[in-house]
Amino acid sequence: MIQEMKDGFYPALGTPTDENSKLVKDSFSKQIEMMIDADAKGVLCMGSMGKMISIRDCEYPAIAKQCVDIVSKRVPVMMGVMDCSVDRIIDRIDALDNCVVDGVVATVPYYFKLNMNEIINFFRLLAKRSKYPVYIYDLPSVTQAPVSFVMMQELIKEPNIIGIKTANMNLILEMKRNNCQREGFSVLYSGLDLFDVALNSGIKKNLDGMFTCTPVNSKKMYENMGTGTFDTHAKYLNNIIKLRNILVKGNIFSAYSYAMGLLGCPGNYQSDYDVPISEGLKEEICQFMKEMGEL
Secondary structure: OOOOOOOEEEEEOOOOEOOOOOEOHHHHHHHHHHHHHOOOOOEEEOOOOOOHHHOOOOOHHHHHHHHHHHHOOOOOEEEEOOOOOHHHHHHHHHHOOOOOOOEEEEEOOOOOOOOHHHHHHHHHHHHHHOOOOEEEEOOHHHHOOOOOHHHHHHHOOOOOEEEEEEOOHHHHHHHHHOOOOOOOOEEEEOOHHHHHHHHHOOOOEEEEHHHHHOHHHHHHHHHOOOOOOHHHHHHHHHHHHHHHHHHOOOOHHHHHHHHHHHOOOOOEOOOOOOOOOOHHHHHHHHHHHHHOOOO
C-alpha cells in the first residue's frame, strides 16, 4: 500500500560514508530520526543531495534497506534510481530486492541531451517496467532537458507515474490552470528560494536537501503552515537560504558534510573527488548555525 503524500516538507537525505565509501549507519540513522522528529512528511533517499551518482553499486542496496528499516513506514520513502537508460535504472530497481518503498525517483537521462519525444518515451518505458511507482525528477541544470507542460499532458496519463519533483513553479501553475492533475498524483516543489511564495500560493509539498541540516528552522517554517503568515514563513526560510549561501562559498557538498557533522551526523557527504573547505568557512558555518538556532 502506497502511503499518502501529505502537505509539508520532504528532505532529500544526505548519505554519510566513511573513508572506504561504506555507509556510516549510526550517522544516517540519526539524520533520519532528526527529520522525522522535525515533522518531515516523507524522505527522498539517494537523491542529488544523497550523492546518488557516486554511490558504489555494492553499497546501494544496503543504504536503501537501512533507510527503509529506520523509517519503518512512519512516513513515505522515495528512492533515487537516476541513470542514463531504462535498462540501467531497472538494474537499480532490481538491486532494491523488493524493499518496501513508496516510489522511485528518476531524472531524464543526463549523458546526452534528449528531445521531447525521447523524454516522453523514456518515462513511459520506465513506468511500464518499474515494479514501483515512478516520480519524475525535473533537473534541467544537470540533464540539459527540462520537463515541459506538453510532456506532462502525456505522462500524467501513465498510471504508474505518480508525481513530479520540480523547481519550475510556472510548470506547476500551468498544470493547475489546465487541470493537468489526477487523484494520487503529487507535485513536489523544489525551488528553495521561493518556498515561502509557494506555501502562500497553495503549493504545500516542498522537497530540498537543505532541510536535513536545518531541522529547527524547517520545523518552525512548516508547523503553522495552515495559519502562518507570509512573514512567518519568510523568517525561517531566510535562515535556510542564508546558510545555503554560506555553504556555496566553498564546495557545497564538502561544506554540507561539515554542517552535518556539527549536528552530530558525521561522514563524507561529498563525492570522493570533492575538495575540502577552508578553516575560515568552517568557522562561518558554525557561527551562523548557532545564530539561526540549529546549534
